Amino acid sequence: MAADPHPQRQDPAHGDDRPALIRVRGLVNRFGRQTVHDGLDLDVYEGEIIGVVGGSGSGKSVLMRSLIGLRRPDAGQIEVLGVDPRSDDPADRLHLERSTGVLFQDGALFSSLTVGENVEVPLKEHHPGLPDSLRYELALLKVRLAGLPADALDKLPSQLSGGMRKRAALARALALDPPLLFLDEPTAGLDPIGAAAFDRLIRTLQQALGLTVFLITHDLDTLYTICDRVAVLADRKVVAAAPLEEIERHDHPWIRDYFHGPRGRAAARVAASATEES
Numbered sequence: 001m002a003a004d005p006h007p008q009r010q011d012p013a014h015g016d017d018r019p020a021l022i023r024v025r026g027l028v029n030r031f032g033r034q035t036v037h038d039g040l041d042l043d044v045y046e047g048e049i050i051g052v053v054g055g056s057g058s059g060k061s062v063l064m065r066s067l068i069g070l071r072r073p074d075a076g077q078i079e080v081l082g083v084d085p086r087s088d089d090p091a092d093r094l095h096l097e098r099s100t101g102v103l104f105q106d107g108a109l110f111s112s113l114t115v116g117e118n119v120e121v122p123l124k125e126h127h128p129g130l131p132d133s134l135r136y137e138l139a140l141l142k143v144r145l146a147g148l149p150a151d152a153l154d155k156l157p158s159q160l161s162g163g164m165r166k167r168a169a170l171a172r173a174l175a176l177d178p179p180l181l182f183l184d185e186p187t188a189g190l191d192p193i194g195a196a197a198f199d200r201l202i203r204t205l206q207q208a209l210g211l212t213v214f215l216i217t218h219d220l221d222t223l224y225t226i227c228d229r230v231a232v233l234a235d236r237k238v239v240a241a242a243p244l245e246e247i248e249r250h251d252h253p254w255i256r257d258y259f260h261g262p263r264g265r266a267a268a269r270v271a272a273s274a275t276e277e278s
C-alpha cells in the first residue's frame with residue numbers, strides 16, 4: 001500500500017481531514033508476559049472531545065500514560081502535537097509540558113499546598129519571571145473558570161469536597177492555557193448531579209477555549225452528553241473510533257453488551273429526551 005501522503009491529517013476509516021493532534025500507530029505495550037496493547041492505532045482531531053472506553057484492564061490508563069510520556073511503549077509511534085512524548089529534546093519536552101493539561105483520576109493535588117498554590121505550581125515553573133500579584137490573579141482566574149468560588153483559593157485540598165477537588169485539579173490542568181487536555185475518569189466518585197455538572201463544565205470550557213480533550217470514562221452519561229467521538233479499547237486495540245451513533249451499531253460483542261445493556265439503554269434514552277427538549 002502506498003504511504004499516506006498526509007499522515008497528520010487523515011483518518012483512513014472516516015476520511016476526516018481535520019488535523020490530528022494525537023496520532024498513534026502500531027502501539028505495543030507489554031508488562032512481562034502480558035500484552036496490553038498490540039498494534040493500537042488512534043487519531044484524535046483538533047477541537048474534539050474523544051471519549052475512551054473499554055473494560056477494566058483494557059489499557060485505557062496505560063494508553064494515556066504513553067501519550068503523556070510517562071511510559072515508553074515497547075513498539076509503535078506516537079505523536080502528540082507533532083512531538084514524540086518520550087523525546088529527549090528539551091525543546092520538545094517544554095512544548096508538550098506547556099501545551100497539555102492532565103487531570104489524573106485522584107486529582108493528584110499537592111496536599112500541603114492550598115488550591116491557589118497548586119494552580120501556581122506550573123505558572124512558577126514555566127513563567128518564573130511573573131510578578132507574584134499577576135500569578136495570583138491568574139490562579140484566581142483559573143479557579144473561577146473551573147467553577148469554584150474565589151475563597152477556595154486559600155483552602156487545602158483536604159478541606160474541599162470530592163467534586164471541588166476535581167475542579168481544583170482542573171484549574172491546575174488549565175494553568176498554562178494548554179490546547180490539549182487529558183482527563184482520566186473525571187466524573188468517577190461524583191454523585192450523578194455533580195457528575196452532570198462536571199460534564200457541562202468540560203463541554204463549556206472545551207467550546208469557550210477551543211480545547212481538544214482526551215477523556216477516559218466509564219460514565220455512559222458523559223459519552224452521550226459531551227463526547228464528539230468514542231474510541232473503544234478491546235482485544236488490545238482500538239476496535240472502533242467514531243461518533244456514538246456509529247459505535248452503537250457496531251457488532252463487537254463488548255460494544256453490544258456495553259451500549260445495549262440496561263445502563264447503556266437508559267443513558268441513550270436520557271440523551272434522546274434531552275435533545276428533544278432542547
Ligand SMILES: Nc1ncnc2c1ncn2[C@@H]1O[C@H](COP(=O)(O)OP(=O)(O)OP(=O)(O)O)[C@@H](O)[C@H]1O
Binds near residue numbers: 057
Ligand atoms: N505498572 C504496571 N505494571 C504491571 N502491570 C501493569 C502496570 N500498569 C498497568 N498494568 C496492567 O495493564 C493492564 C491495563 O491497565 P490499565 O490501568 O491501563 O487499565 P484500564 O483500562 O485503565 O482499567 P480501569 O478501567 O480498571 O481503570 C492491567 O492488566 C494492569 O494490571
